[in-house]
Amino acid sequence: MLEGLNPQQREAVEFRGQALLIVAGAGSGKTSVLTRRIAHLIQSRDAWPSQILAITFTNKAAGEMRERVEGLLGQVADGMWISTFHSACVRILRREAEALGYQKSFTIYDSADSRALLKRIIKELDADRFSITVSKAASRISRAKNDLMDVDGFARAANPQDPADELYTAIFRRYSAELARANALDFDDLIAQTVYLFRAFPKIAALYQRRFRHILVDEYQDTNHAQYALIRELTRAPKPEDLKGAIGFDGLPLKEFDSALPGSSLTVVGDSDQSIYAFRGADIRNIIEFERDFPNCSVILLEQNYRSTQNILDAANAVIAHNFDRKEKNLFTTIGGGEKIVGFTGYSQHDEAQFIADEIVELRESGLEYRDIAVFYRTNAQTRALEEVFIRSAIPYRVIGGTKFYERAEIKDAMAYLITAANPADALSLRRILNVPRRGIGQATEAALQSYADREGITLREALRDPSSLGLGPKVAAAVQELVEILDEATARADSAAPGDILIELLSRTGYLEALKASRDPQDDARVENVEELIAHTREFRHNNPEGSLLDFLTEVALVAAADELDDSQGTVSLMTLHTAKGLEYDAVFLTGVEEGLLPHQMSAGEPGGPAEERRLFYVGITRARRRLYLSLAMTRSQFGDVNIAMPSRYLQEIPAELIDWRQSPGMANSRGGTEPRALNARRGGFGIEASAAGPGRIQTGSTTPGNGGAASDPWKSRVTSTVRDNGDLTLVAGERINHSDFGDGTVTAVTGVGPKSVAEVQFDSAGRKRLLIKIAPISKIQ
């Protein structure tokens, strides 16, 4: 259990006391320390598994931690709670919902749901006159809830002279009322309502305080005030009188009351240099002031890094040292210097992406697996260029997060059916599917039903059951009646039947799938497949949780995080945002778009502490790399269709020059022709770089190709990277000559794979060796 630990790590594992702060630098083995500490507590009989509550940042991290603890103990540690803040709170709230006036079937609104509701409210209150937007309202409400401020507190804090403030208050009030009416909680409520629960019901709080004797929180630097308050409530000493006559978690009355039970022990792990969620309400003071909040606490510093090479650490240390007002901390390693950091400046984001693709091919040839490689970016929009090039280069990849499966319209529809079945009070979901598929219940009917519900003080669902007084046409009335019958039958089975069965029943009886299949929109074919995938998901869920109810399924889906999608077994390159990358590590890391305006992001400039937080984000990205780190940028980046000049990020200058090996530096790229179209169109060989024998080609316009020069009149027209192409069943064999519109002429050296997945390896005359997906590469045979 203590094997291979350094003295500080060992101390952290063995420490026994009320409060412990572990300041863990990047890669210092904190996860290992945390898991061993839990296992050590159990093995030494200082705790039963059921007395442990460990909070992680993602569900995936929670699952891994559980596995590792059980691996160390050699037994299954049932009763241990290892989960995210949100999952733990849902679990508590479902148990105790009635105390707060909710039913345990409450719906969890994700950000999209919250925004949809806010949009309605803003429209109804005619609030857009004051330039109140959905996102402004959403962030103000979210901030209030993260600070444990309810509507009345919000109203008190508002400026009564400011009509916009008054409107925000009205929106918040209405929003809260609508949530309550729909028996729904948003993400921020999950934490805040749990805190309110514990504060308002000491007897309930005492039960949890008595149960969780040891609380451990990972990534403590990213906790917000509500989460901090929750921890405070849980670590309070339970009062004996609150435990008197209480029913335990096993359903039996508590046998003995420990007359004076102390507050539970708290271990937090964090690194203020990796705090990157201030925008979400994370309060760095939670960690900075920990020693003040928990007197008699011990602090252990973990500075030895077991992950990265010295060059990578030197760069990370140099960058983060530019943040003032931080505790001095220097990571060191015994791994050795390692390779230099590779820098590259592309002419466009496509050029940058091509460089990355070429490097990945080389890394692979040097023995690295795809799964050991990751590409990071600041914004989700940056994936497009990367994906285009990766597809063309036949590099298997996976985008983590981004536009998620559960955000697709057809999946939201299907989920809305399930939510409506589980929680009939939820009007948002019901409204979504009211006329999907088309059943003749249009806006006018919906408004009539809604106002009837408002008038009678009943839910929308109840209004559907008795619309007789509304004077609906016979056709519409029949449609309404049929829908509500289907939904009510599904609701009746919601607790017992398998989620998959309920879903299939709903989709077939309402004709949803048939309507999609019958559509002549070609996109609907893909939608049918997606819905079928969702059905498979529900089946898989039931397989993994034989007792899992519809409600359990919906809870799990509502709380999936981007990082939960990672599947280590798959041999793919991972693409993700820098935020998602936190806590992960890869042998080779590509950090892309290191440009002013992107990293640091434009939007952060005006925010207090913005540039410093962006620097931490850069720091987090750098420290994910074990052996190889690539920093890349583009000279121009197009968004909204037009092209913008991009400048190298200020953070690049903070890295000592000798640590970076610039394959193509911003200076090199800039020295060649100052104007934008010139640079975009620059010819290969003109930038003063020598391509090494295996060096990646970085040519991108068709103008270098003989016979294709005519296209140069408009360089953008010739850019294949923006054209969709299908070569049908073009077949190639080794030895054939081809022309590629980006890379020029070349000879096929090998062909692998079958059918649409076949890949040609081509030795180009001037652009080096490439792997191309034959079906879609912009190539033609030379006869």
Next chain:
DNA sequence: TCATAAAACCTTTTT
């Protein structure tokens, strides 16, 4: 009520 076309918005990062 619904299908199509024009217009407006957009991009920080996420549980």
Next chain:
DNA sequence: GGTTTTATGA
């Protein structure tokens, strides 16, 4: 560039 909202007519 692409999605989503709004306007228009059938």
